[in-house]
Amino acid sequence: MLKYAVMCTVLGIALAVSAASYIYVCRDSEDKTELGERLAYAELDADIHRRFGGYGIEELCEGYDPPKSFLGQTEIDMEVINQYPELPVGCEITCAAAMLKFLGYSIDKCDLADNYLPVSSEFTEKDGRLYGPDPKKVFVGDPYGKGYGCYEEVVAAVLNDYFSSHGSKNKAVILEDASSADLERLIDGGAPVIVWASVDMKPYKYNAVSEWQTEDGDTVMWLTNSHTLILTGYDGAYYYFMDCSDKDEIQRYPKETFISRWKENGRQSVTVKIVK
Numbered sequence: 001m002l003k004y005a006v007m008c009t010v011l012g013i014a015l016a017v018s019a020a021s022y023i024y025v026c027r028d029s030e031d032k033t034e035l036g037e038r039l040a041y042a043e044l045d046a047d048i049h050r051r052f053g054g055y056g057i058e059e060l061c062e063g064y065d066p067p068k069s070f071l072g073q074t075e076i077d078m079e080v081i082n083q084y085p086e087l088p089v090g091c092e093i094t095c096a097a098a099m100l101k102f103l104g105y106s107i108d109k110c111d112l113a114d115n116y117l118p119v120s121s122e123f124t125e126k127d128g129r130l131y132g133p134d135p136k137k138v139f140v141g142d143p144y145g146k147g148y149g150c151y152e153e154v155v156a157a158v159l160n161d162y163f164s165s166h167g168s169k170n171k172a173v174i175l176e177d178a179s180s181a182d183l184e185r186l187i188d189g190g191a192p193v194i195v196w197a198s199v200d201m202k203p204y205k206y207n208a209v210s211e212w213q214t215e216d217g218d219t220v221m222w223l224t225n226s227h228t229l230i231l232t233g234y235d236g237a238y239y240y241f242m243d244c245s246d247k248d249e250i251q252r253y254p255k256e257t258f259i260s261r262w263k264e265n266g267r268q269s270v271t272v273k274i275v276k
Helices: 002-043 057-061 091-102 109-116 152-165 180-188 255-264
Strands: 068-070 073-075 124-126 129-131 139-141 147-149 171-174 193-198 211-213 219-221 226-234 238-242 251-254 269-273
Touching: 002 180, 057 180, 057 269, 073 180, 091 109, 091 152, 091 193, 091 226, 109 152, 147 226, 152 171, 152 193, 152 269, 180 193, 180 226, 193 255, 238 255, 251 255
Parallel strands: 129 211
Antiparallel strands: 068 073, 073 226, 124 129, 139 147, 171 269, 193 226, 193 269, 211 219, 226 238, 238 251
16 A cells, blocks of 8 residues: 555656646747747847737737748748739739738639729829829829839728728738838738738839829839739748749748848838738
8 A cells, every 4th residue: 555655656746747847848938939039129129019000919910820830931821823914013902812812802803903903194294303193092003004003001901991891890900110020920920911022032123214203292212123922931041922923833032132122112011900
């Protein structure tokens, strides 16, 4: 009887030690993850507690399925939609359609362009100065033909108009002054991000012909080879994208190259807050 009691005591101690060790390992892992995030933000001189549209990163990720993660690569599974041949300069609206499809909506890129995208090609010249539309308010040009494009404000408005017209409380959120660490945390939470960079991440082409003033007096310097993509994943060296520029599969580009192009294009970024 004594031997049995001793064995039970030893077994109990072993189980307690094992449980304590497991808790320690889990907490240690969580602490290292949190420390890694804080270090990443410190290196970027960014705020880990920054809010976007009134939401923190964790709140923006609520409702999304966890991404796939394997051997250091984290990636959200997203269908690749080609802007060609119908929308040769419509990368922004194509990405909006891809985001809506990812969220479960049945939508065609051309239907979205026809019914939700405000467009304008009205340019005038006065006193040797060119005046034109504001890409923060409308798509400048014709997505079916020739034109420039639009900025994050227009894409967010298109998405929100679509949500509203379909009785959805979902909300497109502009990630103003986001950092690359913010983008990665969103991917970790399963939330893809529409971003502005360049075609194939090549250097931007500055052209005086692509400069004009809006009616509000703002100067627009359009980056000729600007391009809109959806960030879907990352690993230690690369970011992964749904690239609608005649690509058949998810593309990857070096992290430093993307960050450089993204910053030069105003760090424009839009995600969607799922609201049940």
